[in-house]
Amino acid sequence: MPTKVDYKALMDLPDERGHFGPYGGCFASETLMSALQDLSELYEKLWRTPEFQREFDYDLAHYVGRPSPLYHAERLTKQVGGAQIYLKREDLNHTGAHKVNNTIGQALLAKHMGKPRIIAETGAGQHGVASATVAARLGLECVVYMGSEDIRRQALNVYRMKLLGAEVVAVDSGTKTLKDALNEAMRDWVTNVDNTFYIIGTAAGPHPYPKLVRDFQSIIGREAREQCQEMTGRLPDALVACVGGGSNAIGLFYPFIADEKVEIYGVEAGGYGIETGQHAAPLCDGRPGVLHGNRTYLMEDDSGQIAATHSVSAGLDYPGVGPEHAWLKDCGRANYVAINDDEALNAFRTLTRIEGIMPALESSHAIAYAMKLAATMSPDQNIVVNLSGRGDKDIHTVAEIDGIGI
Amino acid sequence: MSRIQNCLQQLKDQGRKALIPYITAGDPQPGVTVALMHELVKSGADIIELGVPFSDPMADGPVIQLACERALIYGTRLVDVLDMVSEFRSQDDQTPVVLMGYLNPVEALGYERFMTLAQKAGVDGVLTVDLPPEEGLEFCAELKKHNMDAIFLIAPTSSDQRMKQICESSSGYVYYVSVKGVTGSAALDVDAVDERVKAIRQITDLPVGVGFGIRDNESAAAVSRVADGVIVGSVLVNKIAELADSPAEIPQQVAAIIKGMRQAMDA
Numbered sequence A: 001m002p003t004k005v006d007y008k009a010l011m012d013l014p015d016e017r018g019h020f021g022p023y024g025g026c027f028a029s030e031t032l033m034s035a036l037q038d039l040s041e042l043y044e045k046l047w048r049t050p051e052f053q054r055e056f057d058y059d060l061a062h063y064v065g066r067p068s069p070l071y072h073a074e075r076l077t078k079q080v081g082g083a084q085i086y087l088k089r090e091d092l093n094h095t096g097a098h099k100v101n102n103t104i105g106q107a108l109l110a111k112h113m114g115k116p117r118i119i120a121e122t123g124a125g126q127h128g129v130a131s132a133t134v135a136a137r138l139g140l141e142c143v144v145y146m147g148s149e150d151i152r153r154q155a156l157n158v159y160r161m162k163l164l165g166a167e168v169v170a171v172d173s174g175t176k177t178l179k180d181a182l183n184e185a186m187r188d189w190v191t192n193v194d195n196t197f198y199i200i201g202t203a204a205g206p207h208p209y210p211k212l213v214r215d216f217q218s219i220i221g222r223e224a225r226e227q228c229q230e231m232t233g234r235l236p237d238a239l240v241a242c243v244g245g246g247s248n249a250i251g252l253f254y255p256f257i258a259d260e261k262v263e264i265y266g267v268e269a270g271g272y273g274i275e276t277g278q279h280a281a282p283l284c285d286g287r288p289g290v291l292h293g294n295r296t297y298l299m300e301d302d303s304g305q306i307a308a309t310h311s312v313s314a315g316l317d318y319p320g321v322g323p324e325h326a327w328l329k330d331c332g333r334a335n336y337v338a339i340n341d342d343e344a345l346n347a348f349r350t351l352t353r354i355e356g357i358m359p360a361l362e363s364s365h366a367i368a369y370a371m372k373l374a375a376t377m378s379p380d381q382n383i384v385v386n387l388s389g390r391g392d393k394d395i396h397t398v399a400e401i402d403g404i405g406i
Numbered sequence B: 001m002s003r004i005q006n007c008l009q010q011l012k013d014q015g016r017k018a019l020i021p022y023i024t025a026g027d028p029q030p031g032v033t034v035a036l037m038h039e040l041v042k043s044g045a046d047i048i049e050l051g052v053p054f055s056d057p058m059a060d061g062p063v064i065q066l067a068c069e070r071a072l073i074y075g076t077r078l079v080d081v082l083d084m085v086s087e088f089r090s091q092d093d094q095t096p097v098v099l100m101g102y103l104n105p106v107e108a109l110g111y112e113r114f115m116t117l118a119q120k121a122g123v124d125g126v127l128t129v130d131l132p133p134e135e136g137l138e139f140c141a142e143l144k145k146h147n148m149d150a151i152f153l154i155a156p157t158s159s160d161q162r163m164k165q166i167c168e169s170s171s172g173y174v175y176y177v178s179v180k181g182v183t184g185s186a187a188l189d190v191d192a193v194d195e196r197v198k199a200i201r202q203i204t205d206l207p208v209g210v211g212f213g214i215r216d217n218e219s220a221a222a223v224s225r226v227a228d229g230v231i232v233g234s235v236l237v238n239k240i241a242e243l244a245d246s247p248a249e250i251p252q253q254v255a256a257i258i259k260g261m262r263q264a265m266d267a
C-alpha cells in the first residue's frame, strides 16, 4: 500500500503498458496482442488530434444530446435532510445511459481502422443497445454477447438490439451473466480479429481499453465540474457513482482526482449483503488477481476460481472491476462502499416518486448511497451523483419483485 | 539439461517428432487423470500437457470449457493438480509434464509457493495462456530459478518483433498456435503452418510445437513433417466427454487415439 500519494500524478496513469500501480496491464492471449498494440498506437495518435476531438464532440452534442444536465434534486434533498443532492443526468442521453459516450468513441476508432464488424458484451443490455445503435448509424455488422440469465432479466433491451439490426447471442456457459458474455466476446474476437473491432463496455479488459473507456467517459466529470461551479460557485464536496466494471464512475471521478477536497465514493452491488457472500463487490470484499486481461480486485475462491456473483441489477453483476478503481482504492483516493439489493430498490422507488425520475437499478445503488451520505452532511454541502441510466429497462424486474405480471 | 530439453534432443537424434497430448486435470473425475497420463505415455506420448481447470477459460472453445466445468464439479484446484503430478512422477521420472492454464489460480496460490510446490511435484514447464512475456518477467525468472521451462504461444498474428521477444523469454519449446481462434476450432492449413514455422526457425533454435486444429492421424502426420512437436487436445477431451459416464474406459480409449497418431507420425 502506497504511503503518500500525489493525487495529481494519479491523473498521468496508466503508464505506456497500461499499469495503474500494480493493476491493469495487458494479460491477453497471444493472438490478440498485435491487435491490442495496434489499437493502443492508433488511439494514442488519434485521441489528441483536433480532428478526432471535433468528430467526437460533434457526435456527443448532436447525436447523444450532450451536455447532459446537472439537476438539483430539491425534493430528495429535503426529504433526506442534509447535503444538497445534484444528479448528473446521463439517463437523458440518447439510448438512456452513459454507455453511449464510450460506444461513440470506440466506433470512431473502428471506423478509422476500417473494421466492418463490431462485437460487444453486455450485462444490463445498455452497452449492447449503445453498440447496436452506433453500428446502425455507421452501417456496421454488430454481434452482441449476453448471458442467458441477463437475457431473461433484460428482455426489453434484447428486443431493442434486435430492432437495431444486431444479432444477440445467448451465452450459456458459467454463470450465464456478464463475465461469461465477456469470455465469449473475447473468443469471437480471437477468431475474427482481422475484420472485427471489439467494443468493450466498461473501464476494464486488457490495455488500452481501461484507458480509452475512461477518456471517452470523462466528458461526464468535465461537464459536472463546470456545471457545479456554475450552479453552486464551487466544486462539489462529494461525488457518488455506482461501480460495475467502473466506466460511469471513472468518467465522473477522473477530472476531480487532483481536487483533494472532493471526496469520492464508488458504490458496489452489495446483493443480499456483503456478509452473505452473495454480492458483486470485489473492492469491498475481494482480492487482487487476473481476469479478462487485467490485474484487479476480483471475487474468487481460495484457489483462484472466479466466484458467482449476485446483484438485482444485471449491469453491476460482475466479479471484477476496472484496474484504475483498484489503484484509487489502494491509494486511498476513493472510497468504495456497498449498497444491498433492498436499499437500491428503495432508492429506485423514492427517486421515482418524489422527483419523477426513474433511475436504472444500477444507478439506484448510487442514489441510495448518496441519500445515506447526504444525511451525515450539512445543507451547505453539495453532492454530485451520477445518474448513469434510466430505469425503463428495469420495470419488468421491479414488477416481478412486486408480484405483478406485465 | 531440463527433462523437456533432454526429451526433445533425444527425439531429434532419432529423427522423430514429439507427440504431446493435452488433457484437463480432473476431467471427468480426479481419479482418472494419473492413470490416463500413464496410458498416454505407453501409447507413444512424449510430453504431457496437463490443463489446470479454470472457471473462465477465455482462450478455449466449448470442448475444453466443458472439461473445466466437469473438473470443477469435483473442485480440482491447482494444488490438487500438483498432487496428481507427484503421483505420476512416483512411477515415471522420464516423461516431461507441462502445466497449461490461466494465470489467476497461480496468482491465488502466490508465485513463490506455486514454484516451490510445482518443482517439488516434478513439473517441467508452465504455459500460461493469458500471460504474455512482457507481463511475465518476474514469473519467468522464478520459473528459471526453480528449473522449470517457460513456454509461450506464438500466434498467426504475432509480428516478427513479438516472435523475437517471445522466443527470448521461452525455454524448452515454443508453441505455435496454428489457427486464429480458440482451442478446438477450424482445421489447420499445413502449408501456412509450414511457412510460419520456417519463420520461427529463423529466429530461434528452440524446438517448435504446433497445436490447435489437429484432429486425426493425417493432420498429426502432416504437422509432424513441418514441426518438432504435435500438440493434440480437443479430440482427446471430446473422447473423455463421450466416456464421462464410464470413466474406467477412458485411459484405454483415449490413449488409442494417441497410438494411432504415433503410428501415422512414425510411418
Ligand SMILES: Cc1ncc(COP(=O)(O)O)c(C=O)c1O
Residues within 6 Å of the ligand: A097, A098, A123, A124, A125, A126, A127, A201, A202, A203, A242, A243, A244, A245, A246, A247, A248, A249, A314, A315, A316, A360, A362, A363, A388, A389, A390
Ligand atoms: C445504467 C448503468 N449504469 C451503470 C452500469 C455499470 O457499468 P459501469 O460500472 O461500467 O458504469 C451499467 C451497465 O450495464 C448501466 O447500464
